[in-house]
Amino acid sequence: MSTPLAGHRALITGAYGTLGTAICRRLHADGAGLLMVGRSAARLEELAATLAAESAAAGGASAPLETLAVDLAAADAVGTIAGAAAAGGGLDLLVNNAAIQGPIGPLWENDWDAWQETIRIDLLVPVALCRALVGQLGRNGRRGKIVNISGGGATGPRPNFSAYGVAKAALVRFTETFAHEVRERQIDINAIAPGVIASQMTQAILAAGNTRAGNTEAATARKAVDGDGSAQDKAAALTGWLASAASDGITGRLLAALWDPWPSLDQRAADLASSDIYTLRRIVPEDRGRHWE
Numbered sequence: 057m058s059t060p061l062a063g064h065r066a067l068i069t070g071a072y073g074t075l076g077t078a079i080c081r082r083l084h085a086d087g088a089g090l091l092m093v094g095r096s097a098a099r100l101e102e103l104a105a106t107l108a109a110e111s112a113a114a115g116g117a118s119a120p121l122e123t124l125a126v127d128l129a130a131a132d133a134v135g136t137i138a139g140a141a142a143a144g145g146g147l148d149l150l151v152n153n154a155a156i157q158g159p160i161g162p163l164w165e166n167d168w169d170a171w172q173e174t175i176r177i178d179l180l181v182p183v184a185l186c187r188a189l190v191g192q193l194g195r196n197g198r199r200g201k202i203v204n205i206s207g208g209g210a211t212g213p214r215p216n217f218s219a220y221g222v223a224k225a226a227l228v229r230f231t232e233t234f235a236h237e238v239r240e241r242q243i244d245i246n247a248i249a250p251g252v253i254a255s256q257m258t259q260a261i262l263a264a265g266n267t268r269a270g271n272t273e274a275a276t277a278r279k280a281v282d283g284d285g286s287a288q289d290k291a292a293a294l295t296g297w298l299a300s301a302a303s304d305g306i307t308g309r310l311l312a313a314l315w316d317p318w319p320s321l322d323q324r325a326a327d328l329a330s331s332d333i334y335t336l337r338r339i340v341p342e343d344r345g346r347h348w349e
């Protein structure tokens with residue numbers, strides 16, 4: 057078995073969620089030790105047992121599996137996580153994966169506390185974790201890596217999902233900005249658009265219904281729920297690639313797990329670094345073939 061992440065230590069928030077589980081499974085199969093963060097201690101333990109059993113079945117030694125039960129909404133959550141990261145000797149990788157869907161429907165009908173809480177969990181907590189952990193990222197001469205999971209609304213308007221879309225767009229802009237700030241620290245930070253995945257999030261859209269979510273959103277969620285359950289695997293594979301040395305120097309990008317040719321992007325690292333490809337930009341008339349005086 058190939059273990060490109062042997063000796064690495066990765067912290068994943070939202071570890072037992074649908075995408076979180078796929079990311080943990082992929083990183084662990086690639087040899088990484090995991091610090092798995094989530095709200096439920098029991099579900100974290102269950103995931104750790106599953107991954108350990110999978111390693112045993114594959115005949116390999118299991119890299120360390122640590123769990124940390126913490127509610128990211130708690131005031132001391134970031135400090136608790138930073139303490140656990142430091143106690144284990146720092147990190148090679150931070151994956152900001154945990155998120156909530158937030159209120160669905162027109163803004164004026166959204167509960168304002170729920171709207172603000174969505175910005176907190178989906179944007180402020182990931183940013184705070186980057187800030188708190190920046191000094192712990194990168195070990196044994198390796199580059200530190202951060203992966204922020206983006207989502208629908210980041211690259212265009214997403215009516216009825218204003219809190220979620222605003223948080224995810226800002227997370228992408230933060231990713232691009234922070235990439236410049238940490239370049240000399242030898243840290244790569246990228247965002248991933250995972251595509252639509254059947255999870256609590258899609259269930260929340262179906263529960264909200266067509267009237268609140270909109271027909272297109274409801275149909276997309278239905279399609280995901282009726283899918284084969286593997287939609288998260290490509291985003292997990294991309295996370296593994298971004299964690300590995302193969303992606304060294306690729307930073308500040310938003311990569312679409314399903315559509316971008318990321319497995320071969322190492323051959324385009326210089327081209328990427330000198331361009332704005334895979335970033336958020338303003339469109340001007342010339343980009344659409346118009347010339348306005």
Ligand SMILES: NC(=O)c1ccc[n+]([C@@H]2O[C@H](COP(=O)([O-])OP(=O)(O)OC[C@H]3O[C@@H](n4cnc5c(N)ncnc54)[C@H](OP(=O)(O)O)[C@@H]3O)[C@@H](O)[C@H]2O)c1
Binds near residue numbers: 095155207250257
């Ligand atoms: N599903 C999609 O179609 C889709 C599309 C694009 C992007 N994404 C992104 O993918 C990531 C994973 O989402 P998912 O689809 O896998 O959904 P999910 O299964 O609901 O996973 C989200 C995870 O975040 C955790 N979480 C939420 N609030 C938390 C808190 N206050 N403290 C600690 N943990 C908390 C959840 O824990 P609990 O179960 O305990 O609440 C859950 O484990 C998210 O960043 C999401 O925005 C999803």
